[in-house]
Amino acid sequence: MAKITLDNLAHSYLPNPQSDADFALKELNHDWVDGEAYALLGSSGCGKSTLLNIISGLLIPSQGRILFDGKDVTTAPTAERNIAQVFQFPVVYDTMSVRDNLAFPLKNMGMDAAEIKRRVQKVAAMIDMEAELNHKARGLTADAKQKISLGRGMVREDVNALLFDEPLTVIDPHMKWELRTQLKKLHQDFGHTMIYVTHDQTEALTFADKVVVMYDGRVVQIGTPQELFERPAHTFVGYFIGSPGMNLFDAQIDGTHARIGDVSVALDGHYSAAGHTQLGVRPEFIRLSANGEGVPATIRRIEDVGRHKIVRLDVMGREINAVVAEGEDIAADTNRITFAPEGINVYADDWRIAPRGTSV
Amino acid sequence: MSDRTLPENVTDTPEMTIHKPRVTSRRFRPSGSAVVMALYLLFLMLPIYWLINMSLKTNNEILGAFSLWPRNLTFENYATIMTDASWYMGYVNSMIYVVMNTAISLAVALPAAYAFSRYSFMGDKHLFFWLLTNRMAPPAVFALPFFQLYSSIGLFDTHIAVALAHCLFNVPLAVWILEGFMRGVPKEIDETAYIDGYSFPAFFIKIFTPLISSGIGVAAFFCFMFSWVELLLSRTLTSVDAKPIAATMTRTVGAAGVDWGVLAAAGVLTIVPGAVVIYFVRNYIAKGFALGRV
Amino acid sequence: MNKTVNQKAWFLILPVLLLVAFSAVIPLMTVVNYSVQDTFGNNQFFWAGLDWFDDMLHSDRMWNALGRQLMFSAIILAIEVPLGIFVALNMPKKGFWSSFCLVFMSLPLLIPWNVVGTIWQIFGRVDIGLLGYALDALGIDYNYTQNTFDAWVTVIVMDVWHWTSLVALLGYAGLRSIPDAYYQAAKIDQASRWAVFRYIELPKMAGVLMIAILLRFMDSFMIYTEPFVLTGGGPGNATTFLSIDLVKMALGQFDLGPAAAFSLMYFLVIMAISWVFYTVMTTLDKRDGK
Numbered sequence: 001m002a003k004i005t006l007d008n009l010a011h012s013y014l015p016n017p018q019s020d021a022d023f024a025l026k027e028l029n030h031d032w033v034d035g036e037a038y039a040l041l042g043s044s045g046c047g048k049s050t051l052l053n054i055i056s057g058l059l060i061p062s063q064g065r066i067l068f069d070g071k072d073v074t075t076a077p078t079a080e081r082n083i084a085q086v087f088q089f090p091v092v093y094d095t096m097s098v099r100d101n102l103a104f105p106l107k108n109m110g111m112d113a114a115e116i117k118r119r120v121q122k123v124a125a126m127i128d129m130e131a132e133l134n135h136k137a138r139g140l141t142a143d144a145k146q147k148i149s150l151g152r153g154m155v156r157e158d159v160n161a162l163l164f165d166e167p168l169t170v171i172d173p174h175m176k177w178e179l180r181t182q183l184k185k186l187h188q189d190f191g192h193t194m195i196y197v198t199h200d201q202t203e204a205l206t207f208a209d210k211v212v213v214m215y216d217g218r219v220v221q222i223g224t225p226q227e228l229f230e231r232p233a234h235t236f237v238g239y240f241i242g243s244p245g246m247n248l249f250d251a252q253i254d255g256t257h258a259r260i261g262d263v264s265v266a267l268d269g270h271y272s273a274a275g276h277t278q279l280g281v282r283p284e285f286i287r288l289s290a291n292g293e294g295v296p297a298t299i300r301r302i303e304d305v306g307r308h309k310i311v312r313l314d315v316m317g318r319e320i321n322a323v324v325a326e327g328e329d330i331a332a333d334t335n336r337i338t339f340a341p342e343g344i345n346v347y348a349d350d351w352r353i354a355p356r357g358t359s360v
Numbered sequence: 361m362s363d364r365t366l367p368e369n370v371t372d373t374p375e376m377t378i379h380k381p382r383v384t385s386r387r388f389r390p391s392g393s394a395v396v397m398a399l400y401l402l403f404l405m406l407p408i409y410w411l412i413n414m415s416l417k418t419n420n421e422i423l424g425a426f427s428l429w430p431r432n433l434t435f436e437n438y439a440t441i442m443t444d445a446s447w448y449m450g451y452v453n454s455m456i457y458v459v460m461n462t463a464i465s466l467a468v469a470l471p472a473a474y475a476f477s478r479y480s481f482m483g484d485k486h487l488f489f490w491l492l493t494n495r496m497a498p499p500a501v502f503a504l505p506f507f508q509l510y511s512s513i514g515l516f517d518t519h520i521a522v523a524l525a526h527c528l529f530n531v532p533l534a535v536w537i538l539e540g541f542m543r544g545v546p547k548e549i550d551e552t553a554y555i556d557g558y559s560f561p562a563f564f565i566k567i568f569t570p571l572i573s574s575g576i577g578v579a580a581f582f583c584f585m586f587s588w589v590e591l592l593l594s595r596t597l598t599s600v601d602a603k604p605i606a607a608t609m610t611r612t613v614g615a616a617g618v619d620w621g622v623l624a625a626a627g628v629l630t631i632v633p634g635a636v637v638i639y640f641v642r643n644y645i646a647k648g649f650a651l652g653r654v
Numbered sequence: 655m656n657k658t659v660n661q662k663a664w665f666l667i668l669p670v671l672l673l674v675a676f677s678a679v680i681p682l683m684t685v686v687n688y689s690v691q692d693t694f695g696n697n698q699f700f701w702a703g704l705d706w707f708d709d710m711l712h713s714d715r716m717w718n719a720l721g722r723q724l725m726f727s728a729i730i731l732a733i734e735v736p737l738g739i740f741v742a743l744n745m746p747k748k749g750f751w752s753s754f755c756l757v758f759m760s761l762p763l764l765i766p767w768n769v770v771g772t773i774w775q776i777f778g779r780v781d782i783g784l785l786g787y788a789l790d791a792l793g794i795d796y797n798y799t800q801n802t803f804d805a806w807v808t809v810i811v812m813d814v815w816h817w818t819s820l821v822a823l824l825g826y827a828g829l830r831s832i833p834d835a836y837y838q839a840a841k842i843d844q845a846s847r848w849a850v851f852r853y854i855e856l857p858k859m860a861g862v863l864m865i866a867i868l869l870r871f872m873d874s875f876m877i878y879t880e881p882f883v884l885t886g887g888g889p890g891n892a893t894t895f896l897s898i899d900l901v902k903m904a905l906g907q908f909d910l911g912p913a914a915a916f917s918l919m920y921f922l923v924i925m926a927i928s929w930v931f932y933t934v935m936t937t938l939d940k941r942d943g944k
Binding site for chain 3 (some may be wrong): 392393396404406411414464467468474476478479481484493502511532605624
């Protein structure tokens with residue numbers, strides 16, 4: 001187990017990167033605190049897997065250093081880093097039995113047979129494959145194969161970190177939930193540093209203590225699920241997290257108030273912003289009103305998703321979403337929306353700005 | 361979510377300044393693989409180099425002083441071949457029957473391979489193996505019967521005789537290769553085409569054939585290869601008019617001993633067509649050699 | 655794949671059947687015909703029953719040729735398969751050098767077989783060949799036309815030169831089909847180079863290697879042209895393999911009866927061994943769910 005430090009790290013797949021756009025992973029400084037569970041969240045191609053492969057040593061970064069507990073391992077081979085990693089698509093050794101598959105990393109480390117047997121038995125129970133231990137891995141379903149891949153990662157108890165690269169993509173939905181629970185339990189039992197790459201926000205938010213959101217090769221925000229939800233540091237985070245995502249309104253910022261069109265909106269602090277300024281408001285903080293106050297809006301349609309209703313509105317030609325509690329009535333003559341001030345975030349050129357006098 | 365677009369300008373932000381990349385020096389590892397490959401290619405190329413070397417020497421130089429490269433460079437040997445019809449017609453003959461064979465093999469193998477890859481019918485598995493056994497038939501076994509068969513129907517010393525004879529091993533091979541590629545095409549494509557009203561021939565030519573074009577290329581490559589390199593049957597079935605270049609080469613052994621220079625030049629010229637074909641298919645070789653079975 | 659039962663598929667097979675019937679069944683019938691008849695010349699034949707088969711089964715000549723043939727096929731398989739795999743493992747994975755290697759490795763495969771013989775005939779000669787001259791200069795007494803051992807070595811080296819690339823190219827095709835994740839997982843699992851080969855590369859290559867072995871076995875068992883050009887079957891009968899012997903018997907001595915009986919038994923041996931390979935191969939295919 002170790003603290004993992006990324007120092008000035010960046011990576012390009014091109015031999016001579018010229019501009020910022022050539023970098024698959026843009027410059028990054030970060031400490032992965034020992035024993036925490038992180039989720040690395042972002043859409044496909046945003047550099048998540050690149051970052052993971054650099055940490056595990058499958059890729060050597062084109063610049064910067066990686067330190068494990070302060071020791072430079074930038075060019076150390078994977079084996080020396082003692083890291084477990086599980087990939088998106090199942091990797092099993094076809095010709096081996098399930099048991100040998102699980103024991104493979106331990107055997108490679110030269111562990112004694114009794115200990116291997118104990119651990120394999122334990123992991124087999126975790127992934128619910130005790131009955132299949134003596135089967136050949138070849139004929140198994142994709143699910144089962146991925147469980148073996150996970151098992152091969154979990155069987156190594158003394159690893160510096162456990163990395164998961166979208167491991168549950170091929171797994172059945174009900175099994176997904178169960179395996180995620182097992183992973184969480186594993187984390188609680190052993191306290192490994194875990195980094196879990198996913199593009200599924202539910203997976204990220206339920207698994208991790210801290211979520212790292214990446215966009216276009218850059219880390220845009222690191223925070224707890226609550227922080228990401230309430231204070232998205234970048235419009236992308238607002239868009240990506242939450243369902244539906246955060247609403248954005250073009251607005252002029254003027255101290256404690258903002259203007260959307262010709263409507264004035266109260267803010268919860270004093271802001272000074274330049275550039276392209278926007279207000280970000282999550283659907284949960286939008287209130288419908290019929291009394292002439294707020295921004296003019298027309299209801300387009302209402303979707304009942306069970307736990308709550310999503311109201312799709314037309315505000316100045318843009319589609320805006322509001323979330324209304326299941327029991328609440330929606331007035332037929334709704335023609336305005338208002339915002340809860342604590343739910344408004346102010347953005348300048350897509351980055352969130354804090355009100356004067358605060359640091360968050 | 362119609363007018364919701366991804367924010368675009370995240371790259372130019374004040375917080376994240378762009379540093380000139382400090383490139384980590386990659387460790388240089390001397391590659392054992394390169395050494396292995398160099399040695400292997402050297403092993404492959406040395407005999408060919410020697411043949412080329414000899415083809416550019418006069419007989420006197422060949423039999424005289426031993427030298428690693430031609431001291432008196434001469435194209436005389438090539439000139440001999442290019443100007444003598446009995447020599448260069450050998451190449452023409454070979455090319456004719458090789459092309460004929462490739463065309464015939466593919467034409468009959470395509471429908472058969474389709475049948476094997478899509479349908480099960482009485483005796484299909486035995487038939488498939490029986491076809492393959494013809495690939496296993498030693499040409500030596502067939503040399504004499506072929507000679508008699510083609511003589512009796514008046515095809516002896518014609519190109520078509522050699523082309524048909526080579527079908528013996530090329531048709532099974534083509535069926536086998538094409539069947540492998542066709543298995544990779546999902547059956548739903550056939551069904552969709554039939555629903556869309558295509559007749560079988562129209563579907564086969566317009567839709568299916570383009571889908572397995574790489575397989576057809578590979579099969580053609582192999583047919584070309586095995587027909588081009590075969591000598592026993594092509595020599596047995598021809599005497600003058602359709603005589604292949606490979607057989608013509610035996611002419612160099614005359615009363616005055618072997619004409620080494622011309623022999624070497626003729627040999628070099630037989631390598632050229634193969635080299636040209638390989639150059640054109642170089643990017644498909646690896647995939648092709650897997651015969652659609654990887 | 656689930657195949658539809660459709661007896662009409664026979665019509666699609668028909669062209670192949672007619673062609674193969676013409677170019678295989680009719681000639682084969684001629685062979686069968688000869689194998690059970692004897693002649694005093696003048697195209698007068700009479701029934702000889704299984705006499706020729708009986709003769710051939712008790713002929714030292716055939717057993718010796720078969721022995722040499724089996725030894726030759728065994729030796730070249732034992733060299734070409736491991737060497738081919740080794741070369742495949744060392745080939746560049748992509749880029750210019752990959753194409754470069756592919757082109758030059760394929761070259762020997764497309765050289766007419768008699769030219770292959772000619773190339774080595776020249777290359778091995780002590781007076782004008784690089785190999786022969788070099789060995790002679792090193793003080794090694796080498797002469798493939800006189801010495802049995804030298805003849806065997808030369809024929810085997812020639813076959814290795816000619817065909818190892820086929821095994822290597824097939825193996826390479828198999829290797830290329832392995833996703834990167836397998837190698838990455840192996841690194842994570844701290845597998846040794848040997849373990850990567852044994853548990854990842856070899857299983858993935860198994861299918862194509864079977865094809866390679868099958869092709870190499872069949873072709874080496876039928877080899878005729880190359881050794882014929884190189885050694886003419888000599889010195890003595892040292893490199894007279896089955897096909898060379900058969901052609902000698904049929905076209906040289908015109909002993910049609912024995913040659914025909916010989917042919918049929920020859921064919922049966924190849925078929926039997928190939929059937930074993932083929933069965934193993936299709937079982938492998940099925941196990942992989944292909």
